[in-house]
Amino acid sequence: MEQIPAPLHEAMRLRSIDRLAEQTVQSAARFEREMTWDSLPPLTVNPELAEHNRIVTVNRSNPAYSAFDMLRTRLLQCLRQNGWTSVAITSPRASCGKSVVALNLAFSLANQADCRTVLMDLDLKQPGLGRLLGLKKPSAMEDFLNGTCELHEVLHRYGDNLAIGINSRPVKFSAELLQSLNAAKALRDMRKRMTPDVILFDLPPMLPSDDVTAFLPNVDCAILVVAADQSTLDELDVCERELSERSNVAGVVLNRCRYGLF
Numbered sequence: 719m720e721q722i723p724a725p726l727h728e729a730m731r732l733r734s735i736d737r738l739a740e741q742t743v744q745s746a747a748r749f750e751r752e753m754t755w756d757s758l759p760p761l762t763v764n765p766e767l768a769e770h771n772r773i774v775t776v777n778r779s780n781p782a783y784s785a786f787d788m789l790r791t792r793l794l795q796c797l798r799q800n801g802w803t804s805v806a807i808t809s810p811r812a813s814c815g816k817s818v819v820a821l822n823l824a825f826s827l828a829n830q831a832d833c834r835t836v837l838m839d840l841d842l843k844q845p846g847l848g849r850l851l852g853l854k855k856p857s858a859m860e861d862f863l864n865g866t867c868e869l870h871e872v873l874h875r876y877g878d879n880l881a882i883g884i885n886s887r888p889v890k891f892s893a894e895l896l897q898s899l900n901a902a903k904a905l906r907d908m909r910k911r912m913t914p915d916v917i918l919f920d921l922p923p924m925l926p927s928d929d930v931t932a933f934l935p936n937v938d939c940a941i942l943v944v945a946a947d948q949s950t951l952d953e954l955d956v957c958e959r960e961l962s963e964r965s966n967v968a969g970v971v972l973n974r975c976r977y978g979l980f
Contacts, residue, residue, distance in 0.1 A: 754911045755834075758875035761882060764852055771850045772818050775825040783826070786819075789971065790826040793941075794833065796968050797916065802938035803909075804917045805968060808930050808961075809943040810953035811923045815973040816943040817846040820920040821882075827916055828880035836873070836914040838883040838905075840933065841922045842892035845885035859885035863901040869908060881912065892922070897932040905936060924957045931964065939966040946975040 765777050774780040775787070797803060807823075809816040817839075824837040839847040839859060848854075853874070861867040862883070873881045889895055909917065919937060922929045934940070940961045944954055954970070961967050 750911060751913050754869060755875060755878075755881070757870045758873050758881055759870060761851070761853075761874035761876040763876065767852045772815075773821050773825065773850065775822045775829070778829075783822075786822040786826045787829075789823060789969075790830070793823070793968060794827075794830070794916070796939070800938070800966075802966075803915065804919065804937040804939075806919045806921050806930065806934065806937040806940040806965065807943065808921045808940060808957075809923050809945070810925050810949050810957050812844065812926070814923070814943050814945040814949060816923070817841065817850060817920050819941075819943050819971055819973060820918055821847065821850060824880060824882065824918055825876070828877055831879065833915045834879040834912070835916045835918065836881045836883070836908070836912060837918040837920065839885040840896065840919050840929075842885065842889040842895065842929065843922050843927065844888060847882060847920060848884040848886060851882070851884070853884055855886065857884065858887050859883065860887070860889045860895065863895055863898070863904050865900050865904050869911065881914075893927060893929045893932040896929055897935075902936065924960065925953065931960070934961070934964040937965060939968040941968050941971060943971045943973050945973050948974070 763773075763776050765779075768774075768776045769780065772782075774783045793805065797805070807816050807820045820837060824835055827833055827835040837847070839845050842859065845859070857867055857872040859872060862869075862872040872885075873883045875881050895901055919933070921933060924930045942954070942957055942961060958967060958970065
């Protein structure tokens with residue numbers, strides 16, 4: 719039987735050690751991820767409240783859920799084709815329904831068993847996810863972004879693959895916080911520990927402030943939510959142009975449309 723030369727044998731041994739070390743690191747990362755997800759307090763959604771607030775993808779009893787499922791599928795295809803994970807959701811002005819769209823998209827993604835999703839309420843001026851979900855005393859996102867509270871204090875877990883970060887109070891100087899080094903580090907650590915497939919950021923409206931502009935460097939792409947009975951074409955053009963200059967536009971969602979589109 720032919721013997722393996724000593725240098726080649728040593729190289730094979732070192733390669734095996736490297737593979738074992740890599741597998742050990744991957745196993746440790748998976749263990750930390752599962753521990754992090756399991757540490758999050760569970761979120762129970764009241765179906766009646768969800769229906770009242772037009773969150774139709776929770777129990778999918780309202781046929782309107784199919785529109786968000788289509789949005790989910792197209793978004794996942796866009797993300798996977800480009801190797802993206804993070805999505806900003808914004809609107810030209812308030813009351814376009816961006817937070818409702820963000821929640822519906824998040825719960826629709828939760829129905830995709832092989833996809834783990836994190837939704838963060840970064841509308842620091844007028845946080846709304848907690849109100850829509852009926853959470854009375856959520857933690858403050860400001861503390862999380864400043865690095866003074868843990869993930870389990872601000873994130874709630876729905877099922878096995880959706881986590882929602884809730885905010886309890888507005889922040890006066892929100893743009894400064896969103897572009898701070900502390901915020902970037904907190905979000906980077908969250909991604910590392912939770913390794914989500916998709917991260918949705920519910921951001922403020924674009925036109926009244928510079929919060930979105932401040933935060934766009936942290937995301938791969940953006941979705942613009944416009945209201946059919948409220949947003950103007952000029953507002954749409956301004957927002958879409960600004961988003962395309964600073965990030966990638968994944969799509970525009972026409973909300974509150976009273977008529978079917980053919």
